[in-house]
Amino acid sequence: MSLISAVDINKIYRSGDIEVHALKSVDFEIESGSFISFIGPSGSGKTTLLNLIGCLDKPTSGKLEVAGILTSDLSRREAAFFRGENLGFIFQDFNLIPVLTVYENVEYPLLLVQNLPQKERSDRVYSLLEKVGMKDQVDKYPDQISGGQKQRVAVARALVSKPRLVLADEPTANLDSKTAFMVIDIMRQMRDDYGVTFIFSTHDPKIVGEVETLFTLVDGVLVSTKKGKGGQND
Amino acid sequence: MIKLFKIALRNLIRFKRRTFLTTSLIAVGVLFVMVFISASSSFNNIIIGQITDSMLGHIQVHKRGYMASIDSLPLTLNLNEKGWKKFRSIAKEIPEIESYSPRIKFGAMFSNFIDSTNIRINGVYPDMEVATIPLLLSRIKEGGKAIKKGEILIPELLAIGLKVKIGDSVVVIATNRDGSVNGMQFQVGGIIESVTGPGGRDGYIHIEDAKDILRMEELEVSEIALRINDFSKLDKINNILTEKLSGNKNKQGKQIFDIRTWEKLSPFYNISKMIDIMTIFIKFMLIAIVLVSIMNVMIMAVYERIREIGTIAAIGTMPEKILALFLIEGFSLGVLGVIIGNILAGMSIFLMNVIKITFNFSRQTGYVLAPELKMGDIIFVSIVVIVVSVFATLQPAIKAAKMEPVEALRHV
Known part of the structure; x- marks a missing residue:
């Protein structure tokens, strides 16, 4: 069974009399443990699609199932709970909470979303911070670390709750090439270690070259699906 | 809950100047109210004491x-x-x-x-x-x-x-x-x-x-x-x-008997009542100060942190926790203002007792004002300020809790 199944997904934004058809009859399936990317130019609908998969928004029509749940049926609270249990997010601007240290940022989903006991939180946070190479920076605040380090912390935060799926919206857009490759390597390693599915939206050639499957969107239409260079079947 | 307090307090420290100004405003409000209550209460007690102890007595009985x-x-x-x-x-x-x-x-x-x-x-x-x-x-x-x-x-x-x-x-x-x-x-x-x-x-x-x-x-x-x-x-x-x-x-x-307390025998009772009414107005002014300043600062806090709200909502934070996060910030501002205000009031009242402020009332002269901070007043004013602080935070906090994560994340 697919982790994600999208059938005839449409998303229309309305603002007064203006109507924007952001996604047009999009169909796709994503298997568990994939390392894939949606690519396309700005305005092609990549972020919209990620928002729908991430239960942050609902499709105007069509059927979207994530981890066996029909996301359009979820209420606000149910969607929040679903995200907390099943999804991890990585943002282009890292979106770390500025008043929390590196450790506390990673701990946040376990403490305030999943309410896990202290010992388990601590084990998971230190284990992940070690894997992303940030264990020696635990007491630093986001404004005391570099962009690459912030994104590594963001990766750890996205994975700490043991999600089935991590959604990363332009995760390398604000990173230099070297750091970007390092972050991608870390994410692939995490996929290999934990079996987590990673989905990116990007037009960054650095990621395009690393993922296994590429979905290309143009003007809200899914125009092609092909294996990337990072694909296991290549 | 402790973690929410920690985050709220760190956010207050993050915007030091704003927190300082808001807390100062509340503290000064509390200071003035406490000093006014103490001084007016002392004035009342002295004059009532004079009236009852030098002429009227506490109660009088006459033939109807x-x-x-x-x-x-x-x-x-x-x-x-x-x-x-x-x-x-x-x-x-x-x-x-x-x-x-x-x-x-x-x-x-x-x-x-x-x-x-x-x-x-x-x-x-x-x-x-x-x-x-x-x-x-x-x-x-x-x-x-x-x-x-x-x-x-x-x-x-x-x-x-x-x-x-x-x-x-x-x-x-x-x-x-x-x-x-x-x-x-x-x-x-x-x-x-x-x-x-x-x-x-x-x-x-x-x-x-x-x-x-x-x-x-x-x-x-x-x-x-x-x-x-x-x-x-x-x-x-x-x-x-x-x-x-x-x-x-x-x-x-x-x-046969007509029994009256001093209140019905002395015109000063009306002055005393007027002072009580003025005290109520002063308390209303304090409530207005707290309400406006906290609401203003919390609206700003929500507006400035829209992306942060979007992030924590996307991660899966329940709306009630986002609500609590902001309510705790407002609550903490109120508590901080109350503590500082009461300390300042205590110091001011101590100073007034040291200086020994005298006043005259009609023909009587040389009364020494002896204000004192009463626990009942401290508790009442503190509770009112804290409750109003939380109430003032409610609207911005609800706005934050109801924010759609997808729109919040889009905010620049």
């Missing part, structure tokens, strides 16, 4: 109808011996009554053999009067601190006006209840400080002398002043006394 004609001090409306005895037997049943003093009050002509003027005479039992009106002796500016038979204490105004000194002989002429006029010679035993109001022309003689001058065969009492042992229980004791005396009726079936 007397108060309506009090300006003419009618001897025909005095309580008779039977009424006086009845009162004494009932007063003994109420342990909260510390003391009482019967008075014969009448208007008279006062002469130094050259000039004459009118005077209001109080015939009293000295021991009972002093026990009930303990500041009476301290009002005697010249002469012996006592009211002896054959002597009269005259008010300062009369002494100055008629150039009367201690030891001078004077004559008091009065009309008794039957209309016959009688005069009696007294020696000036003391000059008493004048007080505000009609009591400013009050002189004191021994009650036996009053009986003689009015040719009373039995004691007829114009008024009975009472002192109770706990002023804060004034209304309760007044109700007990009223209930016990209410069974005494005349032949027409009407109540």
Whole structure:
């Protein structure tokens, strides 16, 4: 069974009399443990699609199932709970909470979303911070670390709750090439270690070259699906 | 919850200047309210104490109808011996009554053999009067601190006006209840400080002398002043006394006794009430200050952190936790303001007591303001400020909790 199944997904934004058809009859399936990317130019609908998969928004029509749940049926609270249990997010601007240290940022989903006991939180946070190479920076605040380090912390935060799926919206857009490759390597390693599915939206050639499957969107239409260079079947 | 507090406090520290300004505003508001409450309460207590302890007593009992004609001090409306005895037997049943003093009050002509003027005479039992009106002796500016038979204490105004000194002989002429006029010679035993109001022309003689001058065969009492042992229980004791005396009726079936607390006898009660109303307005102003400043700062806090709200919502934080996060921030601002405000108020009030601020009230001078911070006021003001702080945060916090994560994340 697919982790994600999208059938005839449409998303229309309305603002007064203006109507924007952001996604047009999009169909796709994503298997568990994939390392894939949606690519396309700005305005092609990549972020919209990620928002729908991430239960942050609902499709105007069509059927979207994530981890066996029909996301359009979820209420606000149910969607929040679903995200907390099943999804991890990585943002282009890292979106770390500025008043929390590196450790506390990673701990946040376990403490305030999943309410896990202290010992388990601590084990998971230190284990992940070690894997992303940030264990020696635990007491630093986001404004005391570099962009690459912030994104590594963001990766750890996205994975700490043991999600089935991590959604990363332009995760390398604000990173230099070297750091970007390092972050991608870390994410692939995490996929290999934990079996987590990673989905990116990007037009960054650095990621395009690393993922296994590429979905290309143009003007809200899914125009092609092909294996990337990072694909296991290549 | 502790973590939410930690995040809220760190957010307050993150915007140091804004937190400082908002907290300062609340603290200054609390400071002014506490100082005003303490100072006005001290002023009230001093003046009420003066009025009750130097003239009125806490409660007064008259024959029904007397108060309506009090300006003419009618001897025909005095309580008779039977009424006086009845009162004494009932007063003994109420342990909260510390003391009482019967008075014969009448208007008279006062002469130094050259000039004459009118005077209001109080015939009293000295021991009972002093026990009930303990500041009476301290009002005697010249002469012996006592009211002896054959002597009269005259008010300062009369002494100055008629150039009367201690030891001078004077004559008091009065009309008794039957209309016959009688005069009696007294020696000036003391000059008493004048007080505000009609009591400013009050002189004191021994009650036996009053009986003689009015040719009373039995004691007829114009008024009975009472002192109770706990002023804060004034209304309760007044109700007990009223209930016990209410069974005494005349032949027409009407109540004999008329019982009134000082509040119904002194015009200062209206001033006191006005001060209480002003205190309420001052408290409303504090509420407005807290409401506007906290709401303003929390609206800004939500607006500035829209992306942060979007992030924590996307991660899976439930709306009620986002709500709590902002409510705790508002709550913490309120608590911080209250703590600093109360400390400043405590210091200010301590300083006021050290400096010893004096004030005059009508003819009385040199009162020393002695404000004190009462625990009840601290608790009340603190709770009001904290509740208003949380209430003011409610709207921005609800806005944050209801924010759609997808829109919040899009915010630049």
